[in-house]
Amino acid sequence: MKAAVLCEQPGDLEIEDLSIDAPGPNEVLIQTKGAGLCHSDLHFMEGLFRTPLPMVMGHESAGVVEAVGSDVSYVAPGDHVVACLSIFCGQCHRCLSGNPHRCTNIRATSRPRDAAPRLTRDDDTGVDQMARLGGFAEQMLVHQNAVVKIRPDMPLDRACLIGCGVTTGFGAAVNTAGVGVGSVVCVIGCGGIGLSAVQGARVAGAGRIIAVDMTDEKLETARQLGATDTVNASEVDDVVTAVKDMTGGGVEYSFEAIGLAQTVQEAFGMLDIGGTATVIGMVPSKTRVELRGIDFLAEKKLQGSMMGSNQFRSDIPMMIDLYLDGRLMLDEMISGRIDLEQINEGYSWMKAGTSNRTVITFD
Ligand SMILES: NC(=O)c1ccc[n+]([C@@H]2O[C@H](COP(=O)([O-])OP(=O)(O)OC[C@H]3O[C@@H](n4cnc5c(N)ncnc54)[C@H](O)[C@@H]3O)[C@@H](O)[C@H]2O)c1
Ligand SMILES: [Zn+2]
Ligand SMILES: [Zn+2]
Known part of the structure; x- marks a missing residue:
């Protein structure tokens, strides 16, 4: 599958063909349908914050579930989902005291260190995922607590914006x-x-x-x-x-x-x-x-x-209802739609200050 990869800092994104693994017990494989360009990725591309490389960038995406792991009952193939980087473990004191967006129990929602990487290049070396999502890609493989199921009448090229930008602001x-x-x-x-x-x-x-x-x-x-x-x-x-x-x-x-x-x-x-x-x-x-x-x-x-102090599994469906009721305006926020291959151009508009939100759509 094609993905936009950051290979050096500072650096532009490179489109690579990567292999994506089958879902582990708690994982969900998603066919990406829409991905918004958020400035946080640009900060990393400009080298303002360090990160392990290579890494598939992108953390504002929505899509359709393609396959689920053996322990996943929350979503099923065909469900529409928005991914959110506020991946919660559901067990720590932060999650249980009503602040799942502050969860730092990363180990509970990641693959074990000795497991195969989710994404690999031809030479079998692993590629990281921005925010453990890697949303600038035709497919995403994420923990089930990184997604919220949404109503199927919500257009996915607008739903993606709620994954980061709208939830945050x-x-x-x-x-x-x-x-x-x-x-x-x-x-x-x-x-x-x-x-x-x-x-x-x-x-x-x-x-x-x-x-x-x-x-x-x-x-x-x-x-x-x-x-x-x-x-x-x-x-x-x-x-x-x-x-x-x-x-x-x-x-x-x-x-x-x-x-x-x-x-x-x-x-x-x-x-x-x-x-x-x-x-x-x-x-x-x-x-x-x-x-x-x-x-x-x-x-x-x-x-x-941090991420609008969200509880995204209830906040995102609420914001989608607001959009479909005409009270949250997403269409007006989108200044352009592009293909994955045009991603660096999309970010050049953000740098120039001429775009609002640019959205990548996938066929
Ligand atoms: N706290 C969080 O959880 C969280 C989540 C997502 C993004 N962010 C951060 O939010 C910030 C904004 O992201 P975005 O995607 O909206 O970026 P953006 O580049 O689309 O928007 C920034 C806006 O600021 C304007 N601007 C720049 N300098 C200015 C100045 N001196 N005075 C007034 N306006 C100025 C620009 O013209 C632009 O419209 C970024 O730093 C991003 O990393 C934080
Ligand atoms: Zn963001
Ligand atoms: Zn937690």
């Missing part, structure tokens, strides 16, 4: 921050993640949603999806002052959806007294963030969000 607003009716919100960065945070805030009933980005095109999309106000960061001297002026003091909830120290500082700086800033973007591991200590006296809070 929507969940950051609704689950991590708990945006409520009438809240004043600002989202910095309007890619797939930020646009989903805008939508989470809209569905939660926020009163005002200020979107910040560098281009008017991105801000126009944000308006379509629910932003009530916009700030073009390339046209103002200082984003914090602009947002404070617009709100008469600051926002209750801010979200950073880029991964830069400067915008994290902006997210914290624009808070009203008692406000909460949520960092969604992946800030490079050696980067430090500077805050003014006195701001904590004003009960301002700074927190991170």
